[in-house]
Amino acid sequence: MKYSIFSLARAALSGHRNWSRTWRDPQPKSHYDVVIIGGGGHGLATAYFLAHTYGIRNVAVLEKGWIGSGNAGRNTTIIRSNYMLPGNTGFYELSMKLWERMEQDLNYNTMVSQRGIVNLYHSDAQRDAFARRGNVMRINGIDAELLDQAQIRRMMPFLNFENARFPIQGGLWQPRGGTARHDAVVWGYAHAADKYGVDIIQNCEVTGFTHDQNGKITGVETSRGKIGAGKVGMAVAGSSSRVAAMAGLRLPIESHVLQAFVSEAIKPLLPGVVTFGAGHFYVSQSDKGGLVFGGDLDGYNSYAQRGNMPVMEDVCEGGMALMPMIGRVRLLRQWGGIMDMSMDGTPIIDRTPVDGLYLNAGWCYGGFKATPGSGLVFAQLLATDTPHEEAKRFRLDRFQRGAMIDEKGQGAQPNLH
Amino acid sequence: MAEFVWHAVSPLQHSFTPGRMGETADAAGVRMAEIRNFNLVQIFARRGQWSAVAKAAKAHFGVEAPTRPQAVSGKAGVLLWSGPDQLSALTARRGDEIRPLDALRDRFAGIASLSDQSDGRCLLRISGARARDMLAKVSSVDLDAAVFPVGAAAATAIDHTAANLWREADAADGSPVFKLLVFSSFADSLWDTLVDAAAEYGIEVESPAGL
Amino acid sequence: MRIACPFCGERENGEFTYLGDAKPQRPAMVALDAGVGASGEQEAFYDYVYLRDNVAGEMSEYWYHGGGCRSWLVVQRNTMTHEISSVKAAAGTGAAAVKASARS
Amino acid sequence: MTVYQPNRLDKGGLIDRSTPLDFTFDGKHLTGFAGDTLASALVANGVTLVGRSFKYHRPRGILTAGSEEPNALVELRSGNRREANTKATTTELYYGLEAQSQNRWPSLAFDVMSVNQLFSPIFVAGFYYKTFMWPAKFWEKLYEPAIRRAAGLGRPSGLADPDHYEKAWAHCDVLVVGSGASGLAAALAAGRTGARTILAEEDSRAGGRLLSDQGEIDGVSARDWVEGALAELASLPNVRLMTRTAVFGVYDGGTYGALERVNDHVPVPPRHQVRQRLWRIVAKRCVVAAGAVERPIVFSGNDRPGVMMASAVRTYIDRFAARPGRNLAVFANNDDAWKTVEAAHRAGIGIAAVVDVRKELTQAQRTLAQAAGFPVLNGVIHDVHGGAKGVSGIEVQLASGKRETIAADCLAMSGGWNPAVGLSSHHRGRPKWREDIAAFVPGDDIPAGMVVAGAANGAFSLDACLREGHEAGAAAAAGSGGRKAAGNAAVAANPDDALSIAPVWHVEGKHKAFVDFQHDVTASDVALAQREGFESVEHLKRYTTLGMATDQGKNSNVTGLAIMAEVSGRSIPQTGTTIYRPPQVPVAIGALAGHNRDEKFHAARQAPSNHWAAERGAPFVDTGLWKRAQWYPLPGENDWLTSVNREVVTVRNGVGFCDVSTLGKIDVMGPDAGTFLDRVYINLFSTLAVGKARYGLMLRDDGIVMDDGTTSRLAEDHYFMTTTTAKAGPVMQYLEYCRQVLWPELDVQLTSCTDQWATFSVAGPKSRDLLRNIVDPAEDLSNEGFPFMGVREVPLRGGMYARLFRISFSGEMAFEISVPARYGDALARNLMIAGEPFGVIPYGTEALGVMRIEKGHVAGPELNGTTTADDLGLGKMASKKKDFVGRVMATREALVAPDRQVVVGIKPVDKARRLRSGAHIIPKGAIVGPDTDQGYVTSVCHSPMLGQWVGLGLVERGRERFGEIVRAHDPLRGEDYDVEICNPVFYDPEGGRQRG
Known part of the structure; x- marks a missing residue:
């Protein structure tokens, strides 16, 4: 059934008994043209674009648990395209443009809300760095404005302008930035891909690869049996190293835990997304009213999907320093996601040295905003064996060549990106 | 040209005011004093030379050099464990002495690296019946009397800043006495933090004291 | 998380800084006449600087007790559970004499 | 004058009737007693309607008596202390308390948004995913603002929180969470052994359900036993009872997060006291005795005000002497609910009927029904009659098939109990299903060191709770610090007081039947989710928002799961389990931040001359944590540029000094110090003569520049390294890594001595003259006696000594002079005296920056973590005689590519033009775009020497392009102007001035 207010009203008359599954629950076939490992946002988006844009519909998405149960459902839902370095800038803007038409493309309301994102600066040096970044954005046709303190104050009078340890001087503002409803993105892609015939297979864990005598991948072994594949694409985020190891690959990736937090629901307060420039804190308010916020990585390798107190405290210290009115607002839930931190903080979308195996990984904590863009460029790579123009720098061999894309300038220290 | 006068200025010179602070209803639960006239020399054994350093330290300071987190008091001062095979020698400063290394250089030549x-560092003395409660707000170290006996020391972090904390003999009224060594540039900020932590118990800020 | 520093005892993890996997070994310093442009030099460094096993399970890793005794530690920790099974000092903490070939 | 409390019982309850407390609810003046919660006071006053639900804005009453309350949420206090979503059930009453209902407009009784209920046939689970898509632009402008306004529960104050918070650490052998029967038994057992024990209780009063339920322990009443237990615990010096303290999270290494509500029970925290305190409790062992939460049954009208949990009804009756109704009906599927019947009967409350889904009753239950004269109906509730203000009756579907309507003004329901498995699942261990009690209990992979006892472990009889608590406490103590005997366990009077339950989750009825009260998730929403494929627990939760409300699913998760199992034809264990994430109860963000807010967010580091600088009116700038004097305004100077220009000109023509103590300083000592430095710097240091300084550059192992600084050799085995201010800490850590991990064979010792020295740069053509006034006249400071890059210890006049370095960052003849930090203030004052004849001035970081840019020295903006030595024009420094960190990887193809962006000078063609950092470099005549973006301006200053703005930049092939005119393109600031690429050394390119 096509989703609309009319179909909803019709369904209401019959007590909503006629709605069918949002995506089917098929048995795996013995062979697919493309098998995608990972039923998160990226995997599902890749399947959608393979079917929609490249006409490849004999596709399976294999998910070890329930779709969206990894990082797609464990993030702070922010979308933005305020990147500075060649390779990133164009890619994230491609993604942003896809966000802007997602609901109409998918016939699913993913609540893309372009309420803007502002990165605050607290020193001349930070301002200069933002000026550099903002100008890159403008040169690439992306919206960006450099706001001074008075403009920030008009926008968010409740920030700490009076007693701050690091006074707010201004901010870099991207009006088109904002948030989207993360789970809906997963379900929307699943719904739309399913309509094209893509098989979404849940509770199907990949346990190995099958090869021919030349070493080319011919399929995957799973908890639900062997599944043949013309090509296999990996989009498993924090599990990238583990899955790659099954194919004998080591990656320039470490898995780290990033915590996020949500407060109790309160009446609307925050207009858009704010990031504090003098501490680890960024925040937005969900449509339900909860403040959704996060900060830095816990700092050590982890697959535990949960964090510890020091970072939670650090994040709340940042929050109180920036917005002392949230002192009495209560933190309701905290969770941890496993970030596939690459060695330069930038993703990898490339063929691998193993024939037939394609890699989409290294998203660090930027994976959510990349979802539609990642799906499109990975689909192109899988469909055509040539990288998408906006993803051609996300090569796996860039570390050997010295062509790192290091926005933070931290070097090969994943927990600092 | 006028003759030059060299006034020493403590990092706490401007924030430190003797007298009563915080809650004043009852007797002060915490007493804090800055200790100003001390020398602190870091003695860092060279490779393979720890036992020689320990011997030299014994000869010079008259006490056994600690090999674990302890502060050993002797007549000449305190030998503070500050890391593996490292000591901090804390001694009373004589007058305007400005080159404390000179007296030690020969003794440790070739066996240790010395740093003045x-x-x-800025040195504080924290005591009083509620000293432990107050320190529990700034230190993650377990300072329970049994776990952290007199002479115990810790190289630890306070307010994200490295510090050395140790326990000396209890005061006459039986309340515990702690010494806290913090980086000079952080002292001003940390002082505020300590005062805030102690405010509910009442604080007696005592005049700067000698070692 | 709490790490039992072999010198200081158990401390909360805010006192420590994390570096990462202790397994990759830095290729040794070379005498330049022999070493400049030696074949495989870049490949060996690529491996050391960039590639990681990214262990899911017991991993030995470097932590720095910067908020304490400033020792580098080798911590055996399970990345699935955060459980720590052992903490040792790095070869060169303190003043023990270490031969170039003897370090772990 | 106290107001009449219509529903206050005449006697009983743990309240202090001699202390009446006036309070207001929605502006109405009411009175309660000390010992009341806001909820119990509202019950006593006959207030049933207290809130509106999240989605449909349905009228809601008080459901529970604990921290799981989903409905009775209020805005507590006013002004800058207004606190949204505060549970009336855990708010202790105090004099003058102000509470307002929330999520309603204009009033609680008449809420316009309750119109949402009319649309509820459309507003089903997930409806918004299916609509609001067209037109695309309407989402942000129309739909979303409407949704946001309707949602969101309470209003935050919008003002800075005036209260203080702090954090603290506690350490113990045994932490006991919860002070009910099991918790007290555990604390007694552990405490008696001598183990350091902390007993944490969320409530203001220890005792747990023993405060509400009747019972007999060790031959005395439960309440007397609690008093005795507390007295014994108080007598043990190793036991600490922490009331008003909720343990909210289990973190690694036996660290537990707990929130102490220090002063939430008073109008305003006393001076010098905090509102709340965050505890990090480090425990070797933990006994979780957190009890259980009674669960609702899902039936038509189960959300009406006046429908309450059975256990809450008897808590209000027995603990608070407040009557939730005068004519009580009970809906039960287990024996425990009958305790409420007994309590009501004892309190003289009329019992309209007991509806029990079970056919068989006990003898005691039959006797009670007979004695009290109420009917016991075998059946279920079909519907609840009444309105927004409460219940008027219940419609019962009898097992016989008939329906019966009975008048009642309050309905107590009990669907059984859910053990509080939250803390035990914080490490993602899964609870397991126990069929006999129809509940999840802690599974096998609970956090290390934890044991769960009593109701939290599924033991529902008082006797079992006491026994399990005692055993857990004794075992935990034995495994940690306990040495003595744990004594005997207490014994309850009725040892077989177990829970007989016939699980009923959902009753089909006429109207909406709620699973999640706050979020308005109904049984049919769960069924719809199942039809649409959202049948995993995670999907169910996310699709319907079940369990995402402020009660964190404590009332709804298990029931939602059970209904999903029913509609999908699977068993509950097949359907899944639900695990809980921290925090176990919502925690104020202010408490998690603690002391670190406003100016105290981070420590501030003070340089030695800062007070002196402040006396002279200098503004300060933050550099990392340091506070540094930015410039020193003279009277009449009203803008920073005037002051900075003057400072630069004065230094270049005369002399000035600047506090540079913030630079990192490291003693590198030992026989192998030279070898060590050869490895970490790209250039040679082992050959540096004693008494000499050298500029050094460090790379990371990936070949990118890490840091730079001047390092001197003070003795054969003693080097003195300086680092940039920003990198002092990371460099020290890195050098320790090199020493301890990479090259332990080197005999080298490292010590940071940043804070030990007050260091001033004394710069300008008259710097030597100044120094001659203050340095002992016997010292030869001439070019020959003390040449450029010389280092020496010198006596100062007046009985001081200093380390003197002849190094220059400004390009002028300059010295750095260091004295022990306590003399830094004196040094500043004495330099003013010594330099007075030469017109000396102090200068700040701005002038320092101007002079470094004029000289083309790279700094932070150029050392940005992506530049190579060659990019910075320093490639030639690399020694070819030795290996060093970064050598190999620096030669990778992309790092030596000819089109890299390298450091150049940049100056506007129009000399009057202001240059700005962050402007990008575009070739003349090119169309602006990513392909023509050739670099950017990194640092700028107004150069008084050149009389124009100049800057440094990183520009593609820049060194080949000196003299080329390009565009500085700055769309952010609406600017685009011509600039010339030039040599980065704008001033004295030959370097003659610094050499003297």
């Missing part, structure tokens, strides 16, 4: 930290 007399000005790199």
Whole structure:
């Protein structure tokens, strides 16, 4: 059934008994043209674009648990395209443009809300760095404005302008930035891909690869049996190293835990997304009213999907320093996601040295905003064996060549990106 | 040209005011004093030379050099464990002495590297019946009397800043006495933090004291 | 998380800084006449600087007790559970004499 | 004058009737007693309607008596202390308390948004995913603002929180969470052994359900036993009872997060006291005795005000002497609910009927029904009659098939109990299903060191709770610090007081039947989710928002799961389990931040001359944590540029000094110090003569520049390294890594001595003259006696000594002079005296920056973590005689590519033009775009020497392009102007001035 207010009203008359599954629950076939490992946002988006844009519909998405149960459902839902370095800038803007038409493309309301994102600066040096970044954005046709303190104050009078340890001087503002409803993105892609015939297979864990005598991948072994594949694409985020190891690959990736937090629901307060420039804190308010916020990585390798107190405290210290009115607002839930931190903080979308195996990984904590863009460029790579123009720098061999894309300038220290 | 006068200025010179602070209803639960006239020399054994360093330290300071987190008091001062095979020698400063290394250089020549930290640190004495409660707000170290006995020391972090904390003999009224060594540049900020932590118990800020 | 520093005892993890996997070994310093442009030099460094096993399970890793005794530690920790099974000092903490070939 | 409390019982309850407390609810003046919660006071006053639900804005009453309350949420206090979503059930009453209902407009009784209920046939689970898509632009402008306004529960104050918070650490052998029967038994057992024990209780009063339920322990009443237990615990010096303290999270290494509500029970925290305190409790062992939460049954009208949990009804009756109704009906599927019947009967409350889904009753239950004269109906509730203000009756579907309507003004329901498995699942261990009690209990992979006892472990009889608590406490103590005997366990009077339950989750009825009260998730929403494929627990939760409300699913998760199992034809264990994430109860963000807010967010580091600088009116700038004097305004100077220009000109023509103590300083000592430095710097240091300084550059192992600084050799085995201010800490850590991990064979010792020295740069053509006034006249400071890059210890006049370095960052003849930090203030004052004849001035970081840019020295903006030595024009420094960190990887193809962006000078063609950092470099005549973006301006200053703005930049092939005119393109600031690429050394390119 096509989703609309009319179909909803019709369904209401019959007590909503006629709605069918949002995506089917098929048995795996013995062979697919493309098998995608990972039923998160990226995997599902890749399947959608393979079917929609490249006409490849004999596709399976294999998910070890329930779709969206990894990082797609464990993030702070922010979308933005305020990147500075060649390779990133164009890619994230491609993604942003896809966000802007997602609901109409998918016939699913993913609540893309372009309420803007502002990165605050607290020193001349930070301002200069933002000026550099903002100008890159403008040169690439992306919206960006450099706001001074008075403009920030008009926008968010409740920030700490009076007693701050690091006074707010201004901010870099991207009006088109904002948030989207993360789970809906997963379900929307699943719904739309399913309509094209893509098989979404849940509770199907990949346990190995099958090869021919030349070493080319011919399929995957799973908890639900062997599944043949013309090509296999990996989009498993924090599990990238583990899955790659099954194919004998080591990656320039470490898995780290990033915590996020949500407060109790309160009446609307925050207009858009704010990031504090003098501490680890960024925040937005969900449509339900909860403040959704996060900060830095816990700092050590982890697959535990949960964090510890020091970072939670650090994040709340940042929050109180920036917005002392949230002192009495209560933190309701905290969770941890496993970030596939690459060695330069930038993703990898490339063929691998193993024939037939394609890699989409290294998203660090930027994976959510990349979802539609990642799906499109990975689909192109899988469909055509040539990288998408906006993803051609996300090569796996860039570390050997010295062509790192290091926005933070931290070097090969994943927990600092 | 006028003759030059060299006034020493403590990092707490401007924030430190003797007298009563915080809650005043009852007797002060915490007493804090800055200790100003001390020398602090870091003695860092060279490779393979720890036992020689320990011997030299014994000869010079008259006490056994600690090999674990302890502060050993002797007549000449305190030998503070500050890391593996490292000591901090804390001694009373004589007058305007400005080169505390000179007296030690020969003794440790070839067996240890010495670094003068007399000005790199600010030293506080924290005592009183509620000293432990107050320190529990700034230190993650377990300072329970049994776990952290007299003489115990810790190289630890306070308010994200490295510090050395140790326990000396209890005061006459039986309340515990702690010494806290913090980086000079952080001292001003940390002082505020300590005062805030102690405010509910009442604080007696005592005049700067000698070692 | 709490790490039992072999010198200081158990401390909360805010006192420590994390570096990462202790397994990759830095290729040794070379005498330049022999070493400049030696074949495989870049490949060996690529491996050391960039590639990681990214262990899911017991991993030995470097932590720095910067908020304490400033020792580098080798911590055996399970990345699935955060459980720590052992903490050792790095070869060169303190003043023990270490031969170039003897370090772990 | 106290107001009449219509529903206050005449006697009983743990309240202090001699202390009446006036309070207001929605502006109405009411009175309660000390010992009341806001909820119990509202019950006593006959207030049933207290809130509106999240989605449909349905009228809601008080459901529970604990921290799981989903409905009775209020805005507590006013002004800058207004606190949204505060549970009336855990708010202790105090004099003058102000509470307002929330999520309603204009009033609680008449809420316009309750119109949402009319649309509820459309507003089903997930409806918004299916609509609001067209037109695309309407989402942000129309739909979303409407949704946001309707949602969101309470209003935050919008003002800075005036209260203080702090954090603290506690350490113990045994932490006991919860002070009910099991918790007290555990604390007694552990405490008696001598183990350091902390007993944490969320409530203001220890005792747990023993405060509400009747019972007999060790031959005395439960309440007397609690008093005795507390007295014994108080007598043990190793036991600490922490009331008003909720343990909210289990973190690694036996660290537990707990929130102490220090002063939430008073109008305003006393001076010098905090509102709340965050505890990090480090425990070797933990006994979780957190009890259980009674669960609702899902039936038509189960959300009406006046429908309450059975256990809450008897808590209000027995603990608070407040009557939730005068004519009580009970809906039960287990024996425990009958305790409420007994309590009501004892309190003289009329019992309209007991509806029990079970056919068989006990003898005691039959006797009670007979004695009290109420009917016991075998059946279920079909509907609840009444309105927004409460219940008027219940419609019962009898097992016989008939329906019966009975008048009642309050309905107590009990669907059984859910053990509080939250803390035990914080490490993602899964609870397991126990069929006999129809509940999840802690599974096998609970956090290390934890044991769960009593109701939290599924033991529902008082006797079992006491026994399990005692055993857990004794075992935990034995495994940690306990040495003595744990004594005997207490014994309850009725040892077989177990829970007989016939699980009923959902009753089909006429109207909406709620699973999640706050979020308005109904049984049919769960069924719809199942039809649409959202049948995993995670999907169910996310699709319907079940369990995402402020009660964190404590009332709804298990029931939602059970209904999903029913509609999908699977068993509950097949359907899944639900695990809980921290925090176990919502925690104020202010408490998690603690002391670190406003100016105290981070420590501030003070340089030695800062007080002196402040006396002279200098503004300060933050550099990392340091506070540094930015410039020193003279009277009449009203803008920073005037002051900075003057400072630069004065230094270049005369002399000035600047506090540079913030630079990192490290003693590198030992026989192998030279070898060590050869490895970490790209250039040679082992050959540096004693008494000499050298500029050094460090790379990371990936070949990118890490840091730079001047390092001197003070003795054969003693080097003195300086680092940039920003990198002092990371460099020290890195050098320790090199020493301890990479090259332990080197005999080298490292000590940071940043804080030990007050260091001033004394710069300008008259710097030597100044120094001659203060340095002992016997010292030869001439070019020959003390040449450029010389280092020496010198006596100062007046009985001081200093380390003197002849190094220059400004390009002028300059010295750095260091004295022990306590003399830094004196040094500043004495330099003013010594330099007075030469017109000396102090200068700040701005002038320092101007002079470094004029000289083309790279700094932070150029050392940005992506530049190579060659990019910075320093490639030639690399020694070819030795290996060093970064050598190999620096030669990778992309790092030596000819089109890299390298450091150049940049100056506007129009000399009057202001240059700005962050402007990008575009070739003349090119169309602006990513392909023509050739670099950017990194640092700028107004150069008084050149009389124009100049800057440094990183520009593609820049060194080949000196003299080329390009565009500085700055769309952010609406600017685009011509600039010339030039040599980065704008001033004295030959370097003659610094050499003297």
